[in-house]
Amino acid sequence: MKKTMLVLAREYRLRLRKPSFWVLTLLVPVVLAVLYALPVAAAQKGAKTTTVMVVDQTGLFDGSLASTDAVHYHAMPSLEYARREAQKDDLVLFIPMRETTIPRDAFLYYRGSSPSLAVQSTIDNQLQTLLRNAILEDVYDVEPAVYHSVESSGIRLHTQDAASGKESFTGVRTVVAMVLAVLMALALMLFGVQVMRSVQEEKQNRVAEVLATSIRPSQLLVGKIAGVSLVALTQLVLWAMLTALAVKGIQATAPEMFAQAREQQERRSLATKGEAATAQYDNPVQLVDETVRGLTAIKLPVVAAVFLIYFLLGYLLYGALLAALAARLDSDADALQWVLLVGSPLLIVLILSRLILQAPGGALAVWLTVVPLTAPTAAMLRLPFGLPTWDAVLSIAVLLVCFAAAAWLAARTYRRHLLG
Numbered sequence: 001m002k003k004t005m006l007v008l009a010r011e012y013r014l015r016l017r018k019p020s021f022w023v024l025t026l027l028v029p030v031v032l033a034v035l036y037a038l039p040v041a042a043a044q045k046g047a048k049t050t051t052v053m054v055v056d057q058t059g060l061f062d063g064s065l066a067s068t069d070a071v072h073y074h075a076m077p078s079l080e081y082a083r084r085e086a087q088k089d090d091l092v093l094f095i096p097m098r099e100t101t102i103p104r105d106a107f108l109y110y111r112g113s114s115p116s117l118a119v120q121s122t123i124d125n126q127l128q129t130l131l132r133n134a135i136l137e138d139v140y141d142v143e144p145a146v147y148h149s150v151e152s153s154g155i156r157l158h159t160q161d162a163a164s165g166k167e168s169f170t171g172v173r174t175v176v177a178m179v180l181a182v183l184m185a186l187a188l189m190l191f192g193v194q195v196m197r198s199v200q201e202e203k204q205n206r207v208a209e210v211l212a213t214s215i216r217p218s219q220l221l222v223g224k225i226a227g228v229s230l231v232a233l234t235q236l237v238l239w240a241m242l243t244a245l246a247v248k249g250i251q252a253t254a255p256e257m258f259a260q261a262r263e264q265q266e267r268r269s270l271a272t273k274g275e276a277a278t279a280q281y282d283n284p285v286q287l288v289d290e291t292v293r294g295l296t297a298i299k300l301p302v303v304a305a306v307f308l309i310y311f312l313l314g315y316l317l318y319g320a321l322l323a324a325l326a327a328r329l330d331s332d333a334d335a336l337q338w339v340l341l342v343g344s345p346l347l348i349v350l351i352l353s354r355l356i357l358q359a360p361g362g363a364l365a366v367w368l369t370v371v372p373l374t375a376p377t378a379a380m381l382r383l384p385f386g387l388p389t390w391d392a393v394l395s396i397a398v399l400l401v402c403f404a405a406a407a408w409l410a411a412r413t414y415r416r417h418l419l420g
Contacts, residue, residue, distance in 0.1 A: 003216075007223025008230070011198070015231045025238050032239075033246035050119050051090045052108075053082040057097035064130050071122050083109070091115055093123065102135065169297055173384040174357055176298060180307060180380035181353060185346040188314050188376060191232040193339060195225055195319040199326035221410050225319040229312060298384050306383055306392070313399040314376035318342065320406035324413040345373035353381055360385040369395045372402040 015021055049069065053076045056062050065073040073093075076082035082092045092109040106127055108120065133144040159168040325338050349356070349368055356365045360382045368378035369387075375395045379387060 004219045004223040004226070007220055008227040011224050011227025012230050015194075015228065016234075021231070021235070025235055026242070028239055029242035029246045032243045033250055036247055037250045050115065051087070052093050052123065053086055053090060054093045054095075055079045055082050056095045058095055058103050060103065060134055061095060061127065061130055065126055068122065071119060086111070088112055091119075095127075103131070166297065173298060176303070176384045177357060177381045178353060180303070180383060181350060181377045184307070184311060184314070184376050184380045185343075185350060187232070187236070187311060188318050188346060189339070189343050191228060191315055192318040192322045192343075194231075195228050196322040196326040196339065198224060198228065199323050216411075221320070221323055222407060225316055225323065225407075228319065229315050232315060233308075233312075303383055306387070307380065309396065310376045310379050310399075313396060313403065316403045317372055317399060317406055320403060320410045324406070324410035327410070327413045345371070346377050349374050349377040349381070356381045361388075366391060370398060372399050375399055 050071050052065075052071055052073050054061070054065060054073050055076050055078060062075065067073050076085070076092075079092070079094050082094075086092055088111055090111075094107045094109065095103055096105065096107075098104060108115065108123065136142045136144050136147050159170065160166060161168070321342055322339065325342065329338065352364065352368070356362075356368065356378065359365060365378060365382055368374045369382060369391055371378075375398070379392065379395060382391075
């Protein structure tokens, strides 16, 4: 045990001393924080006003198109005049007269670059709304406000446990399950490859042969895998802490940017439905509140603890298998191909995630949780919905047994191919 701990400490120190470890540890949180703020910043910077000159031969939309912060409408007497007066970035909206009273086509002319999809969507939505309102009033004699109020009305379905009365929050749980499964698969492959690289490096510089004179191959292997696992945990914890600090720092330096983005989101939500229905059913605070309640119901501390347990056990298993492969194979290219094969069970679970999420307690989900190579990601898909204790205990026990077998196999491979 003492020799194994010495190998563990050696692996841990070697990786902490590498500049690449600290570069990635500091760079990844910055990248994640930038990705968090980039859409908001891009929306703020890219919000420019587009002038649209409207030529409406039908008279149906005359004066009804409402200008917004993104689009300003100006009525023009003729298409030729509008084209002559239009500047480089201006648009010309032409609605031609038809024999029927209902127009079927509208043309948006531009010069230079094509207008953005957001501008096109804004114009198209207003045209559709005005045309629908005109048909309701003129053809069916129905007030548009009444129609939109009925159209926007709905009933909110609450799925609750019959005994406790708690809501299921299936949508929130599904998103959390997918995030956990993807993170688990990426983390296992990312840090598992580090074990393989470490074995390949020692295979090339003959360090393992020197260590083998005073330590058994099994002790060397277990110490190496455990050392890299501690490095992985250290990096994951640092990533979580530094990402949270970076996000809070960005929010503190530009609070008005995020406040404006939230106001715009609320305005878009309010504008999608009628006033009466909006007040009753589409309060934007409800979506945020439901998400927070759903996350609270999931018991995130328990989820984090179980995630760490499955990550450690899954990493030990995959690390042992990849270490054995690295000792057996001579070519780096061959090793990478085998990595894809070894990691394929994790990808299979992600491919079958839809079926698992539809029935978290079904036979497919249970068997994938028991099978050791698929257990880490399958358990993450089931965890937000409630992973039964016996399923978790059986899965963890199988993972431990399979890790012991994989470590024994890897030690024999060490002895035969790396040290022989």
